[in-house]
Amino acid sequence: MKEKILIITGDAGEGYECLYGKHRFEEAGYEAVIAAPSVKRLNLVIHDFEPGWDTYIEKPGYIVEANIAFADVIVEDYIAVLILGGRAPEFLRHNEKVIEIVREFDKTDKFVFSICHGIQILTAAGLVKNKTITCYENVRFEVEACGGNFVGKDEAVRDGKYVSGQTWQSHPDFYRMVFECLNEK
Template sequence: MKKILLITGDFAEDYETMVPYQMLLMVGHEVHAVCPGKKKGDSVKTAIHDFEGDQTYSEKQGHHFQLSYTFDEVKPENYDGLVVVGGRAPEYLRLNSKVLDIVRYFFDKDLPVAAICHGIQILTTAGVVSGRTLTAYPAVGPEVTLAGGTYKEVPPTESVVDGNLVTSPAWPGHPGFIKAFLDLLGTKISL
């Protein structure tokens, strides 16, 4: 069993929070879902982003997602992998210096990191994408380039792996995204 840290926040994308959390629990990993300024048992409000033929995604109210751990108690050295969710939350989470330090720790130690959609904004702000190839929601692509990374445009159902990092543009990529993260963790599933 591995111990995984999942960083989320208010108005994170619903599926990008709930699905990785539940799938990682399903395969037997311990997952600490955290948000700065909140404690175990507190909730974050999520948002559902959908693709309905508009020029960008639509946004609707999601669920109240209960956090499983207290952010202030996080010690990155206690974790085997990191999940950074997307949605609106990364806009403000990337302003938190402890969030950035946590992200840098996982990259410095070459530990598995999964980031999806707008979650890549946290990686660009942390300064960890230089020299890497990754994907993100297309509107985040210019940030990847400005941060020294190579933005790879892929369909939303796909993911990109570069070393210890797996990224995907959006929740339709969950099957490949989560499989790649499990592979990076060394998780074996027997059927």
């Protein structure tokens, strides 16, 4: 039986982060399970940077099927969790089941991977205090307000069982660290 990695996202999750992560895990022989508020087709988005804009832009992205609803997730079935960015974390951080899931991954000393705005879920769960973290630069305030140490100069950062990345542009550094972690287990 393949080891499983849980991917947390929802509508408006970052499409490239979702599909790249899913495919990288599957390529390495893991089962990537996409969890969302319900089992349904998710509308992902594309965030990109355009000259002249003060922030990123958003376009409609790919559609992906959620495999499992948050209510049905059993953390002991997974070796790690990946929390994606996009706008999904903005609303998922208010979902008590999501908060419970990520806290259980932490409590059971499993790997917690977060990229871009995914850190918003970890800040809401109270899991960044005293951790060295990176994320999308405009979420820095939330990390620091919750007691985390934001590092903006690195594309990806590891702090124990946590790996965090800034954006989808961080994938090479981020996934290098993610797979170093998975090879340790």
